[in-house]
Structure formats: structure tokens, C-alpha cells
Amino acid sequence: MLPKTMLKTLLTVSGAALLAGTAAAQDVPAQQAAPAPAPQAGAANPQEPNAQQGGELVVDVVGGIAAPLGIAIPTMPTTEPVDTPAGRTDALGVQLSKIISTDLRNSGLFKPLEAGVKPVAFSEVTAPTFEYWTGAGASALVQGYVRATGDGTLTVGCYLYDVTSRNEIARQGFVVPPSDWRRAGHKCADMVYSKLTGEGPYFDSRVVYVSETGPKGRRIKRLAIMDQDGENHRFLTNGQAIALTPRLSPDQRSIVYMSYLNDRPAIYVYDLASGRQRLLVGNTDLTFAPRVSPDSRWVLFSMARSSNTDIYRVPLAGGTPQRLTTSTAIDTGGTYSPDGSRIAFESDRSGTQQLYVMNADGSQQQRISFGSGRYATPVWSPRGDLIAYTKIGGSFRIGVMSPAGGNEKLLTDGSQDEGPSWSPNGRVLMFFRSSGGGSGKADLWSVDLTGVNVRRVPTVLDGSDPAWGPLRP
Amino acid sequence: MAKVTTSILIATALLATAACSKKRPAVIPPAPSDTAPVDPNAGGNGAIVPGSRADFERSVTSNTVNFALDSYDIDGSARAILDSQAAWLAKYPNVTVSLEGHCDERGTREYNLALGDRRANSAKNYLAARGVAAGRISTISYGKERPLALGSDDQSLAQNRRAVTIVLN
Numbered sequence: 001m002l003p004k005t006m007l008k009t010l011l012t013v014s015g016a017a018l019l020a021g022t023a024a025a026q027d028v029p030a031q032q033a034a035p036a037p038a039p040q041a042g043a044a045n046p047q048e049p050n051a052q053q054g055g056e057l058v059v060d061v062v063g064g065i066a067a068p069l070g071i072a073i074p075t076m077p078t079t080e081p082v083d084t085p086a087g088r089t090d091a092l093g094v095q096l097s098k099i100i101s102t103d104l105r106n107s108g109l110f111k112p113l114e115a116g117v118k119p120v121a122f123s124e125v126t127a128p129t130f131e132y133w134t135g136a137g138a139s140a141l142v143q144g145y146v147r148a149t150g151d152g153t154l155t156v157g158c159y160l161y162d163v164t165s166r167n168e169i170a171r172q173g174f175v176v177p178p179s180d181w182r183r184a185g186h187k188c189a190d191m192v193y194s195k196l197t198g199e200g201p202y203f204d205s206r207v208v209y210v211s212e213t214g215p216k217g218r219r220i221k222r223l224a225i226m227d228q229d230g231e232n233h234r235f236l237t238n239g240q241a242i243a244l245t246p247r248l249s250p251d252q253r254s255i256v257y258m259s260y261l262n263d264r265p266a267i268y269v270y271d272l273a274s275g276r277q278r279l280l281v282g283n284t285d286l287t288f289a290p291r292v293s294p295d296s297r298w299v300l301f302s303m304a305r306s307s308n309t310d311i312y313r314v315p316l317a318g319g320t321p322q323r324l325t326t327s328t329a330i331d332t333g334g335t336y337s338p339d340g341s342r343i344a345f346e347s348d349r350s351g352t353q354q355l356y357v358m359n360a361d362g363s364q365q366q367r368i369s370f371g372s373g374r375y376a377t378p379v380w381s382p383r384g385d386l387i388a389y390t391k392i393g394g395s396f397r398i399g400v401m402s403p404a405g406g407n408e409k410l411l412t413d414g415s416q417d418e419g420p421s422w423s424p425n426g427r428v429l430m431f432f433r434s435s436g437g438g439s440g441k442a443d444l445w446s447v448d449l450t451g452v453n454v455r456r457v458p459t460v461l462d463g464s465d466p467a468w469g470p471l472r473p
Numbered sequence: 474m475a476k477v478t479t480s481i482l483i484a485t486a487l488l489a490t491a492a493c494s495k496k497r498p499a500v501i502p503p504a505p506s507d508t509a510p511v512d513p514n515a516g517g518n519g520a521i522v523p524g525s526r527a528d529f530e531r532s533v534t535s536n537t538v539n540f541a542l543d544s545y546d547i548d549g550s551a552r553a554i555l556d557s558q559a560a561w562l563a564k565y566p567n568v569t570v571s572l573e574g575h576c577d578e579r580g581t582r583e584y585n586l587a588l589g590d591r592r593a594n595s596a597k598n599y600l601a602a603r604g605v606a607a608g609r610i611s612t613i614s615y616g617k618e619r620p621l622a623l624g625s626d627d628q629s630l631a632q633n634r635r636a637v638t639i640v641l642n
Contacts, residue, residue, distance in 0.1 A: 216623045242618055245583060258586075263571075263613060265586070286590050286614055289583040302587065304614070307594030309587035330587040346584065352543075353584055376581040390581050418581055434578070436625035465582065 216440025
């Protein structure tokens with residue numbers, strides 16, 4: 001018997017108002033349901049995702065790469081086709097299942113069925129025909145529905161089933177404004193991914209990056225933002241001034257980045273809600289390499305004064321910079337640990353670029369990279385367990401090491417891979433890969449921690465300097 | 474690694490690069506607050522005006538000095554070039570210049586911004602030591618964002634490790 005769980009999910013609308021919605025996913029056809037305290041999705045069927053109890057469906061995030069899990073994601077039916085600002089609900093059902101398929105396939109851990117995916121009737125959403133899906137070769141099944149509600153929102157129900165044991169594993173309902181309809185698909189994919197792998201979700205997230213076009217000698221570099229899958233792309237600057245090294249603040253309100261506006265290269269704070277920007281530090285010194293602290297209160301950055309680059313911090317709201325490093329070398333690329341207590345950075349004080357860690361106040365600076373070659377652009381994993389970097393030794397490659405140094409592992413084998421950025425769950429890195437020679441092209445790529453699942457991230461034009469934002473609320 | 478061969482760069486190529494970089498893209502979405510660029514070479518009509526950018530580039534050994542890999546040291550050939558620049562700047566004490574620091578593509582983006590700043594300041598400090606008032610010289614680092622030579626061979630990379638003196642009008 002399926003558990004009768006009331007589901008409720010809150011999604012942020014345009015960064016301001018909160019929209020509370022109730023999706024009584026199991027009530028098919030849906031009836032008006034009173035808001036209820038939201039249980040954890042799947043709480044009625046409690047299980048440790050990684051526990052190896054008898055026959056339970058588990059995806060191993062390391063071994064799973066070699067044998068991705070067969071999963072069926074049929075088109076989500078609708079109660080009745082209704083025109084909405086996002087499109088007709090029956091067309092949205094087709095698109096939503098594609099979004100979920102793409103997210104899961106791109107993780108490298110799932111193999112969505114290409115053939116033999118039959119249409120699912122609305123009444124079938126909570127009563128899957130398990131025999132059919134077993135025959136089709138699916139181990140897991142994601143079903144759902146789309147419904148336009150009277151208040152102009154969309155409700156998307158999302159159900160995950162274990163085909164072999166014929167059990168429901170999890171369900172969630174999402175109420176979204178039409179403009180955010182894709183997010184319901186990402187949220188559903190996140191539920192499936194995290195339930196089956198035990199890892200944190202990451203599909204409902206955005207990426208800020210530098211959109212590039214034009215010949216190598218005078219590339220146009222624009223600030224841009226998009227969803228993690230490349231959709232909902234938007235340019236934020238027009239390309240008259242070079243834009244570099246953006247980072248989304250953890251509260252997702254601001255982007256810090258470097259701009260050559262008025263031929264004065266400096267860090268700007270771009271406000272996403274208003275589209276306005278302001279200079280972070282008001283002086284004539286070169287400021288660059290901005291990173292926002294986990295609490296979104298501080299910006300760690302580099303400043304070149306009298307040809308000496310050190311790491312400073314300044315309140316995101318503005319103020320007087322506080323100097324954290326004092327060596328005569330180039331100290332740059334500062335990045336906070338997830339708890340904000342430590343900073344990793346790069347310095348050429350030993351003669352070549354190497355990685356260092358220090359306390360957030362600049363004390364106890366200590367080198368952590370000792371391999372051959374140079375190390376640059378450290379980024380602390382949101383899980384805290386690893387630091388990703390660019391390894392320079394003839395070629396540029398992306399690698400990870402432990403924050404104490406050691407356990408080095410190179411994940412990519414490109415010739416010019418640079419600037420890693422972590423997914424919100426700390427399992428995937430996005431970076432940019434330049435092609436040598438005269439074209440000057442660069443593209444965004446991602447790689448997971450196994451180093452096996454390397455794939456290109458689609459962008460409107462070329463791309464560099466990706467910065468993966470946090471999971472959206 | 475790569476040996477630096479300080480090549481005399483063709484002034485017209487530099488002018489073309491500088492001018493092209495001011496071009497607007499064909500399609501531009503609304504800007505946050507960018508202002509329109511000004512053409513520093515506007516107004517010239519045939520004759521080269523003494524004390525102008527064109528006069529500078531005609532008169533000095535080169536407007537560009539080059540650097541060894543990951544270095545910002547001013548070597549012998551760079552000194553000779555900067556000496557010729559200092560001599561010209563001594564004749565026109567009201568002229569201000571911008572020193573652009575550039576790097577090759579074998580460094581990471583942020584590190585190269587710092588390295589380009591060091592190169593621009595190396596050249597600036599040398600000119601200042603030769604009597605050019607430091608207040609007349611501004612610096613700007615382009616890191617590896619504005620390569621001059623477009624190849625990835627050693628010779629191209631060597632050309633891109635440079636500091637360029639631009640006369641501001």
C-alpha cells in the first residue's frame with residue numbers, strides 16, 4: 001500500500017516573494033488539499049540510501065559510472081491540457097521528462113531508457129505497471145504529472161519507484177510559477193539523484209561565467225548567467241568592457257566579478273535583482289580574483305599595490321580592505337573553506353605557483369602542494385574534504401587534493417584546462433578548456449570526481465571562468 | 474624553457490590592435506553602465522603631430538619590451554628600448570602614457586593579471602629611474618586577455634610577454 005503522504009514544497013519566486021504550494025501528489029485526480037507540515041520526501045519509506053539491505057536500489061557514485069542504472073522517465077501526463085505562459089501543460093510534461101532525463105544522464109550514473117518508453121496515463125502515475133518496466137529494462141522508474149492550478153501556478157508531481165521490488169522510494173510535489181517551470185524538472189531529478197546515490201542534490205542550480213566570442217586578439221568577454229544545464233541563458237554585460245572571473249554569492253543576490261570598465265580593471269558587485277553594479281574597492285589599484293565568503297558578508301580578493309599582489313578581504317557591502325598576506329610574491333586565488341574559518345590560496349613565494357592554506361585572519365600560512373610543476377586556482381569543495389586546482393606542468397589539467405595536502409588526483413587530460421568550480425554537492429567540477437592555436441576558443445566542461453564522466457557544457461557562445469552557484473532554495 | 478628573442482614589433486600592427494579593441498560588438502544587449510569608448514587617434518589627418526602617439530611610435534626604437542617566461546626583469550634589449558622612450562618623453566614633458574602589461578597563455582588567468590601588473594610596473598619603474606615623472610605613467614594589466622601574436626608556438630608566446638607604452642592624448 002502506498003503511503004498517503006502530504007507533500008509541500010516552497011520555491012522562491014524571482015528572488016523575493018515566497019510562494020507556498022501544496023501538491024497532494026497521490027490524490028489523482030487532484031483535489032484541494034489543506035496545507036500540512038511538509039514531511040521529508042520519502043520519509044514514509046525511510047531508508048539509508050547507501051545501506052545495503054536486501055535488494056534495495058542503490059547507485060554507487062564511483063562504480064556506477066561503469067554501469068549506469070537503467071531508468072525509465074516517461075512523459076508526465078497532465079490532468080487536462082491548459083495553456084500557460086510556459087506553454088501547454090501537455091507539452092510541458094514532455095519537456096519535464098526530458099529535463100529529468102538529461103540531468104540524470106549527465107551525472108554519468110544513470111542510463112535513461114531511449115526505447116520502449118510508453119505513454120503513461122494520469123491514473124497510472126501512482127499505480128505503475130511494473131511488469132512493463134521490468135520488461136523494458138528499467139531498474140528505476142520516474143513518473144509524474146503536470147497540472148495548471150487556478151492561481152496561475154503549475155503543480156508538478158514527481159514519483160520514484162524501484163521497479164524490481166515494486167516499491168515507491170520517494171515522491172515530491174512542486175508548485176512553481178510558469179517562469180520557473182524548468183526548475184520543477186531539476187528538483188525532481190535532484191530528488192531521484194539524491195535518493196538513489198545518497199549524495200546531495202545539484203541540478204537545480206545556476207552558473208555564472210564569461211561568455212566569449214570574437215578573434216583571439218580581441219575577444220569580447222561578457223558576464224552571463226544560465227541554469228546548470230545551459231538553459232535560461234542571459235547576458236548581464238554588453239561586452240564593451242572585458243569581464244572576467246565572476247563568482248555568485250552564496251545568497252545568490254550578487255555576482256562579484258572583474259571588469260575593465262573605463263580601462264580601470266577592478267572588481268564590481270553586480271546586483272542580480274536590479275541589474276546595477278558598483279565598484280567594490282574605490283581606489284586606482286588593480287583588484288581581481290574575487291570570492292564571496294560562505295556567509296555572503298565578505299569578499300576575498302587580490303590587490304596589486306606598487307606591483308605587489310596580496311590577498312585582502314573587504315565587506316561585500318563595501319568598506320576598508322584588510323590585508324591578509326604580506327609576502328613580496330604574487331598571492332592570489334584566495335578561496336574560503338565551507339565554514340569560513342580557513343582560506344586556500346596560491347602564491348609564487350617559493351619561486352613557482354603553489355597552493356597554501358591559512359586561517360581566515362591570515363595567520364598560519366602553510367604550503368600544501370609539493371608535486372612537480374605548478375599549482376593554481378584552488379577551490380575548496382563545499383563538502384570541505386577536497387581542494388580542486390589547475391595543475392600546470394606542460395599542460396593545464398584539473399586536479400583535486402586533500403586540504404592538508406596529499407592525495408592528489410588529476411581528473412582531466414586536456415592540454416589547457418583551467419579554473420575549476422564545484423557543483424553544490426561537491427561531486428562535479430566545471431572548468432574551461434581552451435583550444436590552442438589561433439582561434440582563441442574556450443568552452444565550458446564538467447568532470448566528476450571519478451574523472452571518467454567528462455562532458456562539454458552547452459553555452460550560447462564560447463565560455464570561460466565558470467562559477468557554479470549553490471543549490472536554489 | 475622558451476628563449477626570448479626580443480623582436481622589434483611593427484608599430485602599425487600595434488596600432489591596428491589598439492584600434493580594433495575599441496570596436497563595439499555587432500549585437501549588444503543593454504549594458505549595466507558602460508560608457509562609450511573614445512578613439513584616441515581621432516583628429517589626425519595625414520601629418521604626424523609632434524608629441525602625438527604617432528610621433529612617439531615613429532621616434533622610439535619600439536613601444537614594446539618583451540620578457541622571459543614567468544619573468545618581469547628588464548633585460549638589455551628592453552633597457553635600450555625604454556631608454557629611447559625616456560628620451561622622447563623628456564622632450565614632451567606634458568605627455569602622459571599608459572603602460573600595458575601582457576602575458577602569454579601558459580599562465581592561469583588570475584596569476585597573469587598579477588604578472589602583467591608586475592611587467593607594466595617594471596617598465597614604469599625603469600622609465601621613472603630614467604627621469605620620467607612617475608605621475609605621468611599609469612599602468613594597466615591585461616594578463617593573457619589581449620595576445621598580440623595569435624599562435625601557441627614559442628615565438629608567438631614570446632611576443633605576447635610584453636609591456637607596451639601607449640601615449641595618451
